[in-house]
Amino acid sequence: MKKTLTALCALFLLVYNVIAAAPVQQQQFEKANLLYKQKQYTEAAGIYQQLIDEGYHQPQLFINAGNAYYKANKTGLAIYNYEKALARDPFNKSAAHNLSVANQRVEGYVNDLPLLFFQQWWLHIQHFHSPNGWVTGAVIFFWLLIAGFIAILIVPAFKPTLLRWGTGVATLLFFFYLTLGISTYVTANAHHEGIIMGTAVKVKAAPDQESKDMFELHEGVKVQVTDATQEYCKILLPDGKTGWLACAEIRRL
Amino acid sequence: MNVTAVSIKKFVLSLLLCLGVISCLQAQEFRFTTSVSNNRVALDEPFQIQFMLENAPNVTSFTPPSFNDFEILQGPSQMQGQSIMNGRRSEYIALIYVIQPRRVGNFTIAGATARSNGNVVRSNPVTIEVVKANRGAYQQAPQQSAPQSGFPPSRSQRQQQQDEMEGVLRNGEDVNAKLRKNIFVKVDVDKTTLYEGEQLTATYKLYTRLPTNSSVTKVPAFKGFSAKDIELPNPPQASEEIVNGQRFKVFTIRKTLLFPLQSGTLELDPVEVDNHVKLVKLVKNGNNKKARDPFADLFNDPGFKDPFDDPFFDDFFNRPEVTYEDVPYKVQTAPLKVTVKPLPVDNRPLSFTGAVGKFNMTATIDKKNLTTDDALTLKVVVSGQGNVNLLNGPKVEIPAAFEKYDPKVTDNIEKNSNPLSGSRQFEYALMPLEAGDQTIPAVEFSYFDVASNSYKSIRSEPFSVHVTPGKQTKRDKEDFSVNRNTITSNYNGVLNWVKDSRFLLASPLFYILLLIPVLLLVVALVYRRRLNYQQNNAAFLKHRYANKVALKRLELAARYLKEGKDKAFYEETSRAIWGYLSNKLHVPFADLSKQLIQDKLTRQQVSVQYTTQLFDLLDDCEMALYTPMHNNDKMQGTYQQAVTVISHLEDELQRAKSVV
Incomplete structure (x- = not known):
């Protein structure tokens, strides 16, 4: 009885902490929203960025930050934040819309190919649970699967066919959840894409200061990073162009 | 008269x-x-x-x-x-x-x-x-030749005077030679080597000693230059100039200020002038008396005469010795080459945009306090001497908080100034996009000063502007109508302020959670196997309890030992040993014999030492059974021996089993 009480107290304290902590961030968020309304976009973007840096990664926060950067004429950062919001929530309409608006400002913007139907399905499936949700599911199904096995082993008399079917389904679901858990983890941790931050960046033929300039990229262009040395990154554009540029100019998504 | x-x-x-x-x-x-x-x-x-x-x-x-x-x-x-x-x-x-x-x-x-x-x-x-x-x-002095140094001064002077006064073509004189000598055009430049963008004054002049009606037929194009003409007085004012000792009337055809746009050797195109020179021709012909008669003039009125004849000179003053001729003559300047040096690259300031000369710059903003609904004007005026007409606006680094539009350029160039001077004004309209204190960085303008052969920079002060939010009526409307070109409004609701948890997949907890059921499964498997074994093999149980049974039996024997019942003791001891062996070696009690036990033990690789101990013990027991003599010490020894033998055997058999 005493133990339960202590546990309840601890839980309450934890919940209370979470609730008590939230208003501080919410206050900051509302302050930034107010600054945004007063057209002090740079200050507003600073507060949004601070919240993001603290570890809050809500898509709405990313969108607001992107909006503030967009209004403050920092197209590269605006696009970066919209992309971040989309990575969290690929079906967020306002993030997609604002990204397309911001991309209109990008010089030399090349349209990404739209996803094919099965890629969209996959995306939908991937975002059915959070990455940790998938992993938790995998754990649960693994437990069920093992429980089934144990039951089969120890209580052979208990309706063997039903148990076997149940265990089989649990096995399949376990592998499915594990696969998706791994794939979402990989997607979330892959930094193969980046946004150009410099206003006009020369793309070189080789990772070398002396090598010749091939073309120029402007702020806000989304590139794929396919290879990297200490200082230079090899990039691939949606239209197939490749080249090297200083990694400092790219902000990885 | x-x-x-x-x-x-x-x-x-x-x-x-x-x-x-x-x-x-x-x-x-x-x-x-x-x-x-x-x-x-x-x-x-x-x-x-x-x-x-x-x-x-x-x-x-x-x-x-x-x-x-x-x-x-x-x-x-x-x-x-x-x-x-x-x-x-x-x-x-x-x-x-x-x-x-x-x-x-x-x-x-x-x-x-x-x-x-x-x-x-x-x-x-x-x-x-x-x-x-x-x-x-x-x-006979009419030889018209260029005055040479050998000529007597009086004569050359006289000749010159004559030429200046009228174009008299004497007998036997070549018209072309005379024209060539007395009419030419020339281009004068103030320098032939200069920097890119530096001013060059080119003057095209017509030199003539003959009465002529001239028109310019080909004007130079000035390829590679930016040209600015100086307006000339109209009608052209003739000046006099002495060339090669001869007095010429000089008319300025064109005066142009040139600014080379590229470096290298540039050529000034020739100018072409069409002249109609009126020449008086002296003809020795004394026969015509009619010319002396002034009344005859009446009949020689131009109206009655062939219009293609010289219309009036012959008619009115029809001197028999003189005829007049209108000679067309085309002259051209010699092409002139100018060397243009590129501007030095060393120490060239970043803000240099091509201004060459001597300039001054002022930059002003029209207001310091404004709202986001207003516009701000940054006015940059560059004035001075040099290529004012070619000035590019100074680079103005406008912060991102402002929307910048292309500057409005107003020129105020002094007419006919040489060197070209004036001012050019750049008006940048700036729309503040966000409220707050903004700083417009200093405007810098650089030019190349030819006189000191160096670059010079002028900097204005940076401007600080205070922007207050405007009424925003227009913007708010836009915010609500989501169309292709405006971003959506901000999310203003309450967010669930939860930080991202770490990835479970990367944490040890996930693997522990996976490992726990695996362990459970292993335990279950072991348990299952054991269960199977126990259920399926009863002999295993007997074997397992062999030692226990033996000890139990020996316990009984120990009781007998205390009570001093030596027969019962020996009986019990030997039965315990035999029973133990029967169970341990899976041999039915009836089949037991020393030989069999020895074979079995050897097969189980029990060392010979223990086997002999075992048989000694068995022999002792048999002996004591059939030759009863009460000896408590011996009984004690036998008991101890039995216990050690059984425990040794147990160890040996355990070891042998594990080896197998």
């Missing part, structure tokens, strides 16, 4: 009608002069006296002075000329007599009178000194 005046009046009128230039005869610096070819003449030397009316409007009469002491050899011959330059006309009428003094001495020839626009005008008188004849010297 009266008749002459009338005929002149008639002539002038018809002349004006013929040319249709009445409207153009404006009074432009009217001059009426008398000039003689030589103020000092020999007694029998003919000389020329010329009455020149320049830009005289409406000349109605002309009365020459009386030449009492001179004999008129020739004349009056009239010469009329006009030139149009840069669209302005100047003209002159000259009456020329060739006279010869009658006696030696100083004579003054009074000026001629003329009536122009109803006013009587009079030319200046001239004094002639007549000296004794010096026969032979000037007998």
Whole structure:
């Protein structure tokens, strides 16, 4: 009885902490929203960025930050934040819309190919649970699967066919959840894409200061990073162009 | 003389009608002069006296002075000329007599009178000194050749005077050579080596010693330059210049300020001038007496004559010795090369945009406090001397908080300034996009100073602007209408402030959670196996309890030992051992024999030492059974031996089993 009480107290304290902590961030968020309304976009973007840096990664926060950067004429950062919001929530309409608006400002913007139907399905499936949700599911199904096995082993008399079917389904679901858990983890941790931050960046033929300039990229262009040395990154554009540029100019998504 | 005046009046009128230039005869610096070819003449030397009316409007009469002491050899011959330059006309009428003094001495020839626009005008008188004849010297002097250093100065001067006064083509003279010598165009530049963007003044001049009607037919294009023409006076003002000892009338055709746009060797295109030179041709022909008769003029009125004939000179003053010719002649300047140096690259400031000269810059903003609804104007004025017309705006680093538009450029260049000077004004309209204190960085303007051969920079002060939020009415409307070009409004609701949890997949917890059921499964498997074994093999149980049974039996034997029942003790001990062996070696009790046990134990690789101990023990027990003698110590020893043997055997068998 005493133990339960202590546990309840601890839980309450934890919940209370979470609730008590939230208003501080919410206050900051509302302050930034107010600054945004007063057209002090740079200050507003600073507060949004601070919240993001603290570890809050809500898509709405990313969108607001992107909006503030967009209004403050920092197209590269605006696009970066919209992309971040989309990575969290690929079906967020306002993030997609604002990204397309911001991309209109990008010089030399090349349209990404739209996803094919099965890629969209996959995306939908991937975002059915959070990455940790998938992993938790995998754990649960693994437990069920093992429980089934144990039951089969120890209580052979208990309706063997039903148990076997149940265990089989649990096995399949376990592998499915594990696969998706791994794939979402990989997607979330892959930094193969980046946004150009410099206003006009020369793309070189080789990772070398002396090598010749091939073309120029402007702020806000989304590139794929396919290879990297200490200082230079090899990039691939949606239209197939490749080249090297200083990694400092790219902000990885 | 009266008749002459009338005929002149008639002539002038018809002349004006013929040319249709009445409207153009404006009074432009009217001059009426008398000039003689030589103020000092020999007694029998003919000389020329010329009455020149320049830009005289409406000349109605002309009365020459009386030449009492001179004999008129020739004349009056009239010469009329006009030139149009840069669209302005100047003209002159000259009456020329060739006279010869009658006696030696100083004579003054009074000026001629003329009536122009109803006013009587009079030319200046001239004094002639007549000296004794010096026969032979000037007998045949009409060779027209370029004055050379060897010529006597008096003669060259005289010749020059003649040429200047009229284009007289003497007998046997080549027209082209004469033209070439007396008309040319030339381009003057103030420098031939200069920097890119530095000013170059090019002047195209027409040099002439002949009366000519000129027009420019080809103007230079100035490839590689930016050109700015200087307006020239209209009509062109003639100046005089002495070239190779000859006096030329010089007309400026074009004066241009050039700014090279590229480096290298650039060529100034030639200018081409079409001239119509009026030449008087002296023809030795004394037969025509009609010319002396002034009345004949009436019949030679231009209206009656073939219009292609010389219309008036022949008609009115039809001197038999003189014909007039209108010679077209085209002249061209020699091409001129200019070397343009590129501007030095060293120490070139970043803000340099191509200004060369000497400049000053001011930058101002029109307000310091404004709302986001207002616009701010940044005005940059660059003034000075140099390529003002080519100035690029200074680079203005506008912070991202402002929307910048292309500057409005206003020029204020001083007309006909040389070197080119003036100012250019750049007006940048800036729309503040966000509220707050903003700083517009200092405007920097750099130019290349040719005089000091270095770059110079001018910096303004940075401007700080305070922007307050505007009424935003327009923007708010836009925010609600989501269209293609505006971003959506911000999310203003309450967010669930939860930080991202770490990835479970990367945490050890996930693997622990996976490992736990695996362990459970392993335990279950082990348990299952054991269960199977226990259920399926009863012998295993017997074996397992063999030791226990043996000890139990030995326990009983121990009791007997304490009670001193030696028979029972030995019986029990041997039964315990046999029972143990039977269970351990899986041999039924009835089949037990020493031989079998030995075989089995050997097969189980139990060492011989223990086997012999075992059999010794068994022998002892048998012996004690059949030869009863109470010996408590021995019984104790046997018991101990039995326990050690069984425990040794147990160990050995366990070991053997594990080896198998």
